[in-house]
Amino acid sequence: MYHTNVYVTEKYTEVSASFSASLSGEVFSTLR
Helix, strand or coil: CHHHHHHHHHHHHHHHHHHHHHHHHHHHHHHC
């Protein structure tokens, strides 16, 4: 269970990081 939680947490962090990066990239290109 612990290993599964660690895997899910890492995956969620990775996905949310890439999502926020692409989102901020879109906003930045729109503002520019």
